[in-house]
Amino acid sequence: MTHTFNQKRFKTLMRIAQIITYVGLIFLSIAFVGSLVVFLVGLFIPADLVTFTLSEMTITNMFDMQLGMYLSEEVMNAEITLKSLFISGGLAMAANVAFVWLLLFMLKRVFNEVDKEKPFSQITIKSLYIISFLFIGAGFVLPIFDFILTSSLASQIPAPHFDANYGLDMGRIFVGFIILILVGIFQYGAFLETEYEETV
Amino acid sequence: MEIIVRLDRVMADRKMQLNTLSECTGISTVNLSKLKTGKVKAVRFSTLEVICKCLECQPGDILEYE
Numbered sequence: 196m197t198h199t200f201n202q203k204r205f206k207t208l209m210r211i212a213q214i215i216t217y218v219g220l221i222f223l224s225i226a227f228v229g230s231l232v233v234f235l236v237g238l239f240i241p242a243d244l245v246t247f248t249l250s251e252m253t254i255t256n257m258f259d260m261q262l263g264m265y266l267s268e269e270v271m272n273a274e275i276t277l278k279s280l281f282i283s284g285g286l287a288m289a290a291n292v293a294f295v296w297l298l299l300f301m302l303k304r305v306f307n308e309v310d311k312e313k314p315f316s317q318i319t320i321k322s323l324y325i326i327s328f329l330f331i332g333a334g335f336v337l338p339i340f341d342f343i344l345t346s347s348l349a350s351q352i353p354a355p356h357f358d359a360n361y362g363l364d365m366g367r368i369f370v371g372f373i374i375l376i377l378v379g380i381f382q383y384g385a386f387l388e389t390e391y392e393e394t395v
Numbered sequence: 396m397e398i399i400v401r402l403d404r405v406m407a408d409r410k411m412q413l414n415t416l417s418e419c420t421g422i423s424t425v426n427l428s429k430l431k432t433g434k435v436k437a438v439r440f441s442t443l444e445v446i447c448k449c450l451e452c453q454p455g456d457i458l459e460y461e
Contacts, residue, residue, distance in 0.1 A: 390436060390437070393434075393435050393436035393437065394435065394436060394437040394438070394439060395422065395426040395427075395429060395430050395435050395437075395438055395439070395442050
């Protein structure tokens with residue numbers, strides 16, 4: 196059985212991936228700055244500047260309708276301050292955006308190496324290593340920010356069933372370990388490539 | 396104890412230049428130069444075969460165990 200490799204299609208795919216990561220990085224940079232601005236605004240606005248309740252929200256989407264159906268009147272009428280929402284929300288958003296930004300940045304480095312026809316270079320291996328540890332780290336750290344956000348909301352909503360809990364993001368940690376295994380395979384690939392290059 | 400490549404000696408005996416050997420074998424001068432200076436880890440049978448054909452020698456003339 197012969198294995199064929201469509202180099203033209205692969206190159207096109209890599210070029211598309213490079214463009215997507217490049218555009219993604221630009222948008223995520225803007226989103227990161229935006230979330231930091233939200234966080235900073237939250238720090239400096241007075242606590243009683245704006246308060247709102249869930250029942251005042253006029254978004255008529257499916258989620259909103261479901262909220263109205265399943266949440267009690269007590270929860271719907273609980274006052275939430277904009278300051279706490281901005282601080283915890285801005286922080287959680289900044290952390291999540293920073294994680295995806297770093298992920299895309301590392302992927303961009305990998306795609307650049309593939310474009311230079313060095314798919315098993317040390318830069319690729321190092322980038323994949325960082326990606327795996329990013330996922331594992333995010334599995335531990337990002338739930339903290341989600342916990343801060345939900346506990347900030349929970350402290351303002353007088354409902355016994357609405358409580359914040361910290362839990363590890365096992366999905367991200369699992370993905371991190373899978374990538375770590377793939378890095379091992381890449382390292383073996385790099386070794387084989389060196390062997391191939393040193394054979395005449 | 397190691398394998399020594401004696402390509403330079405065989406080439407000198409045949410008074411053959413690297414470029415000529417490259418043209419004859421189809422192997423790039425860069426790879427031949429690497430082979431000559433012993434900067435390679437392995438040699439393919441096919442490479443050895445074309446070199447022996449062009450230099451009219453045996454593999455043992457090119458490789459030596461020392």
